[in-house]
Amino acid sequence: MTQIRTRFAPSPTGFIHLGNIRSALYPWAFARANNGVFILRIEDTDVERSSQAAVDVILEGMQWLGLDHDEGPYFQMQRMERYKEVLGQMLEQGLAYKCYMSAEELNALRERQIAAKEKPRYDGTWRPEPGKTLPPVPEGVQPVLRFRNPVGGSVVWDDKVKGRIEISNDELDDLVIARPDGTPTYNFCVVVDDLDMAITHVIRGDDHVNNTPRQINIFRALGKEPPVYAHLPTVLNEQGEKMSKRHGAKKVTDYRDEGFLPEAVVNYLARLGWSHGDDEIFTREQLVAWFDLDHLGKSPGQFDETKLRWVNAQHLKACDDTVLAGLVAEQLAKRGIEVDPADERMARRCALFKDRCATTVELADWLAMYLQDVTPSAEDLATHVTDAVKPALQTLAGKLAGVAWEKGAIQQAIKESIAAHGLKMPQLAIPVRVLVCGRAQTPSIDAVLELFNQKIVLDRLHIV
Structure with a gap:
């Protein structure tokens, strides 16, 4: 039986939030549930927008949540030689070709197609065909490389969330897989990475559905079968918009700083698109024991901070008091209040007050009276x-x-x-x-x- 291998492949172009990290939780849980391998891959080819700070938040957030990876992190920018090697092979085998159409020519073509009420798409001017004469190669123009997409027929896959999806190949034009300067494009790199890393299941957001038929065609052109796909519905914010930094989403690590427990955040996120009967509160171990792809939700999950606080309160009540003492000591230290978490009274104080609290910040608010002067109103x-x-x-x-x-x-x-x-x-x-x-x-x-x-x-x- 083939070993299950999953991956989380974030782009470090913005700080990772709870909507993003759910796309790490599910492949992690699926790998752990099946004694598989979970791989972390940083897709950093957008050099201008990628930042080390964003990479750090990804690593820190996953470490805090206990989403440990078995391989990686791999960085796409460090794999450029491999991509260029595969591009060369595809050119040699006629799976890709050089296209000298300029951006101006492409724009003019699109305008003509739109005016004729046609779908704007590349028209195959430079695609080699038997008996076809290609235009003369213009001087001083660096070509892009395009993938020879199959003509006719359909791309079909059984998505573990969305069911059977079928896209006509005639809807897909010949994808650019390398830019004029030779750098490969996203959809091409993803396929090479998934092939090299022997990924068996791709569990990702449904904003990637449109990329999937193109990626499947590249897999098959390279003589390989694509992985199993599961495209997760979007996570919405409390206003019903797609969760994003622009719409007020916080960094994952902000929840740590605000006194949430990683077990509670994992529990809450898991329920934001997957279910195990009516179970609301469960441990990480139970999640791993129960997780499968058959109970992923088909509707977008809506983030609700009040519900997250309730889930956190349940985990706080169940948390070992000596563990809480250490977490509360960290919160107090941020306020300049130094305390020995090993002082047995700290654990007993946590035990006394934790039923009244939703976060370790609230617990620290209570325990501060033991450690600094109070000022009654x-x-x-x-x-x-x-x-x-x-x-x-x-x-x-x-x-x-x-x-x-x-x-x-x-x-x-x-x-x-x-x-x-x-x-x-x-x-x-x-x-x-x-x-x-x-x-x-x-x-x-x-x-x-x-x-x-x-x-x-x-x-x-x-x-x-």
Whole structure:
């Protein structure tokens, strides 16, 4: 049985966003599900628009999401000699030919065709045919190379998403496969790469459907069968437009910086065009175990940040607390708050607050009160820390100063202070929250206080 080999082949001409990275996730998952090989190929032949910064975001984003590649990254610009070798072979075998038609002549031809209500296309002026006399070669003109597309018949393939697709060869003109300066064109390079890398399945966006018949014809001209194709519907943004940088899409790595977990982003992206029954929340391991091409969606997926935050919240709840402690420590470090993630209280703090959070940034917002001064709002102080409750706060501070610093003893000190002053729990607990935590709402006050340094709690209570 042939080993499955898939590839992700981004162009580094703009920063990779979630819509792009889904085209990496599916071939990665398909390769992993079938003990196959996943290849990363950087299609950087657009030298003017390609940038190292964009390459870095691709590599960084894939590493963060755990989309590890087995081979590559290969760079097309480093394969130019190979492309030129195949171009030479195609010329020799009559699969390609030199075309000296200038850009001006091509434009004039197109204008005539449009005026005659014909589809604009190259008319084969320089295509060699038996008994045909070609025009004289103009002086000083560098030719392009064109592929001899088959005449008559159709290109047919069974797309794993779109079903059977058939395109008449008469709809396709002779494709330029090398420019006047000899540099090969995209559709040609893709075929040579897929051939050399023995790609068995091409899983990519449906903006490539129009390229596919041309690529299939080149494969067959070279004596090879094309891979299996699966063309994924577009990912739309929240406004229903194609997700793009121009329409506000963010870099993949921005989600890392905003406190999303890679497992959650992978889970969300997988569901944005593929399904396994009604399963909404699943692990990377479950995705790999379940993934196939038969359950890819045929309709465009629409990105919804609210749904992504919900998925992230579910993964946050399930995340190991020591792992969360490290991620929250990274978020706090960006704010200039240094903390030892190995401090066992960090993991316990994460455990206490993670059910209230959608991201590690929100978790860091909660945990900051343990590590830096808090400033209660004037409104909270006026509302909750009244003259009537200050004596009870002083009683509580005195009791807390003498207890073992654990939840049961803290709870007992609070109960005794409430009883001594004839109060109800919220009448004392809320002012304590305001003074110690800087906010009126928290989880159970004894659980929250236990995870503070005792001296910090006493200092903040002694303000009154």
